[in-house]
Amino acid sequence: MLAQTVGITEIIVVLVYMFIVGYLGYLGYRNTKTAADYMVAGRQVHPFVMALSYGATFISTSAIVGFGGVAGMFGMSLLWLTFLNIFVGVFIAFVFLGGPTRRMGHHLKAHTFPELLGKRYESSFIQIFSGLVIFIFIPLYAAAVLIGGCEFIATKFGISYDVALLVFSVIIAAYVIMGGLKGVMYTDALQGSIMFIGMIILLVWSYSAVGGVTNGHTELGEIGKMPSLFGKIGFKGWTSMPEFGWGADAKGNPEAYNLWWIIVSTITLGVGIGVLAQPQLAVRFMTVKSKKELNRAVLIGGIFILIMTGVAFTVGSLSNLFFMKHEVVKGKIVSTTKMAMVVAKQERGINPKNGKDEVPVPCNLIHIDTNNDGDADVNLVARGLDIIKVLDETSGIAGGVKPPGHGIVDIEGVVKVIPLVATAVITDPSTGEKISFATIHDNLASYRDLELEIKPHCSAYIRALVKRGETWFFNTGSIIPTYITAAMPGWFGLLFLLTLLAAAMSTLSSQFHALGTSIGHDVYGKATGNTSQSISITRIGIVVGIIIAVIISHYARGGYIIARATAIFFGLCGAAFLPAFVGGLFFKGVTRAGAKWSIITGSVVSMFWLVFVKDKEARALGICYKLFGKYSMFMGGKMDEAPFGNEQLSTLAVVDPVIIALPISLLVLILVSLATQRPNDEHLKSCFGK
Amino acid sequence: MLGIEDKYVSAAYVLCLLSTVLCVVYGLINWNRGGDEIVAADEKKIEEEM
Incomplete structure (x- = not known):
């Protein structure tokens, strides 16, 4: 189970913690009523x-x-x-x-x-x-x-x-x-x-x-x-x-x-x-x-x-090493998104028309339910994925009968039965590895009830995939929380x-x-x-x-x-x-x-x-763009005459x-x-x- | 060092440990130095008012 809902345990623990903090604060405050107390208490700290x-x-x-x-x-x-x-x-x-x-x-x-x-x-x-x-x-x-x-x-x-x-x-x-x-x-x-x-x-x-x-x-x-x-x-x-x-x-x-x-x-x-x-x-x-x-x-x-x-x-x-080589997500794929435009770089400006700085990357996404509640709680970029094993032994997949699209593959020296997804192989720009997505996307109904083990095989930045509104983006601030959630016990x-x-x-x-x-x-x-x-x-x-x-x-x-x-x-x-x-x-x-x-x-x-x-701050504020038609004075734009727009000065923008x-x-x-x-x-x- | 090939990152790793050792050694040597002779009333008043 990766994401967990806020339960009574979490609420009680936080409330007990807040009570202890409040009580300690009250004790400290009560014991230092005068300046002399303040100094004496300080001496004893x-x-x-x-x-x-x-x-x-x-x-x-x-x-x-x-x-x-x-x-x-x-x-x-x-x-x-x-x-x-x-x-x-x-x-x-x-x-x-x-x-x-x-x-x-x-x-x-x-x-x-x-x-x-x-x-x-x-x-x-x-x-x-x-x-x-x-x-x-x-x-x-x-x-x-x-x-x-x-x-x-x-x-x-x-x-x-x-x-x-x-x-x-x-x-x-x-x-x-x-x-x-x-x-x-x-x-x-x-x-x-x-x-x-x-x-x-x-x-x-x-x-x-x-x-x-x-x-x-x-x-x-x-x-x-x-x-x-x-x-x-x-x-x-x-x-x-x-x-x-x-x-x-x-x-x-x-x-x-x-x-x-x-x-x-x-x-x-x-x-x-x-x-x-x-x-x-x-x-x-x-x-x-x-x-x-x-x-x-x-x-x-x-x-x-x-x-x-x-x-x-x-x-x-x-x-990065954990997500690339060690993480295994266990769950059911509830849906897929073909060619979602994931924002890899996003800066918000005061005026969105000025200085909007987004670099969308086309990605195939799979949405996985890891806690059996029917809702996807883990989202992964399918590029570079290796679905290494089908867990449901009763389905006969691991026996002699192989449903269409499945086969035996040698992964790191180990022979395994996996769904073959060789119909659309694309190279992952971040890892150079091959993707495997099309079969799942085209035959989602036959995969929905299968408990799968999925290796993300991606960097921490790619793994920190979040959605806000209708926009998917890679979020630096989600890397540590995602790691704690995925790698550490509950x-x-x-x-x-x-x-x-x-x-x-x-x-x-x-x-x-x-x-x-x-x-x-x-x-x-x-x-x-x-x-x-x-x-x-x-x-x-x-x-x-x-x-x-x-x-x-x-x-x-x-x-x-x-x-x-x-x-x-x-x-x-x-x-x-x-x-x-x-x-x-x-x-x-x-x-x-x-x-x-x-x-x-x-x-x-x-x-x-x-x-x-x-660059980043000037672009977000948009004032430089308003006045000069460029995001930073030392980057390309209307003022391309030297020294502005000079490549040797462009580093000043960072x-x-x-x-x-x-x-x-x-x-x-x-x-x-x-x-x-x-x-x-x-x-x-x-x-x-x- | 410790599996890190880049000399500048290795240097940072070592300097982190050395600067911590420096803090520990300084703290131990000066544990009882610095004097503790002493009157906060203004600070207390500001706290009370807030």
Whole structure:
């Protein structure tokens, strides 16, 4: 049985889990009634709890489902992001930034990230502008987290994505509004523990399913040498880095090196560096009770991030080997679709007439009922299929009588009786293997009652076939949920549901907390000086943020949107805030003007790059197309005169904004600070405490 | 290494493990360092109001 319906067991388990989380939150809240309690309780918090709390906030469904799905598409090159997550996101952040952030936050009595920047540079503008940037863009990141959870629920329980979105949003909204904002570390630590256990089981199970670590990697390398949908953009296999280069290759293909730049600039550097300037993570350092706690948390945090992201990316890659060689789907074919146009690449624009980017691939589909309820719950692309055995021994097929269209075939050295489907043999573009579909399609009635074993023989991306409305498409976000559903036992699906629920709740509560305080405390409170109403504005901001995130989640499904939305927010924070944040912590010579223009430049350059240059985002927004008649300024179109339309510049359309905006932002910080007057010593003394 | 032929992916695999070891060693060496001398009232007030 693959997809399972939502039963009483699932509902009870989720409710019990929610009750435990709520009770822990209440206990923690009750025991810290005063500031002294708050500090004393903090002193008694085990570093294990603090590290798991930070880790649970850092790692969300975006990392597990979104980036895990990208690893399913593009392979283990994503482990470079795991390295940066550990080395930069934990070691650099905790060892070098944690202590100074905490000290300066306490010296300046800052309680939010924009407030820290604003008070460090004595600038209301910096606090308000930073608050606005966070308020506008954090719903995009929150949507990425929501989509990750919904993809799993929809796949695991066989319900529609929109129903999953409704259920998941209600659970999350209830958690956030009922007190998730209290940020009680014990609830986060419980959630972190569930995530940790779930991922450990997933890792061990996955490696054992493919014959161990070395054998699994070797076989994954072998199947990666087959032709691929992504070969045109530089894919070389799931255990290899993509092809590196710039511009068009020797054959004149301008997309030949796109994948390398997507993996390295957007996925790895955008997220790996941007993590240092995440507002919801920086405030965690201010709530830490001492430097000792930070030192201890490095140990647990490093292991936690390795297990969370390392496992997600490794299992995502290994899922290709499972689907290609190990998965056997048992069930009855209830229907077939001949030459369905499956969308292999789908980007939604604000205006569908602009920037619609769909690449439909003709596929024969078979729809299989695996749980005997008469409805298809598994959909497979028939290209490359081998129906290896008919299970129904009473039908006489395995005896002497062979119905028309059946025969004996040698598969991997084993002689078997199978339905012969040799009347229409077509080569699968993704694997190079032959398809076998026509006989089933033409004689469906004689197959309907047969329990078949079917090997999908496809990559993870092809296996992640979903339908929304009348459109079939391959969905990156469905790779990990499909793998969990197909490869793992039923009980693990429930544990993994809690894992994802925990990952989403801990991250979303901190995101909406950052969003609410940005608009209420940093923008409204600072701009009007009216602190009494800022709490109301904060609450309204949170509700608005949740609604925006849900709307984005509804419309933005498709492509590898989870990873991209996350990378956009992380990259924007990195380019806009990182130079001013790090400069403010360590260098007394950074001036108010330097920080202000650095933040403005980082934000503006990032947004310009997203709107006019970066292909996927510019195409989705459609503004560049409206103005210039082309999706990106550096791709072919009306402006084909150099430098626009130049093949050697076309690679710029896949370079992440952080690669361009962060160096410019840093340069502006240095140059403007050198040209303007150093802050007065009294203020610097209040910042640095000496 | 471990069945991965590509040297850059192998390097990433090794660096993931080494950076984790670095975190563990740093945490153990500094387990009792950093001081814990201490007053949060503002933060508590904000939480109460929300």
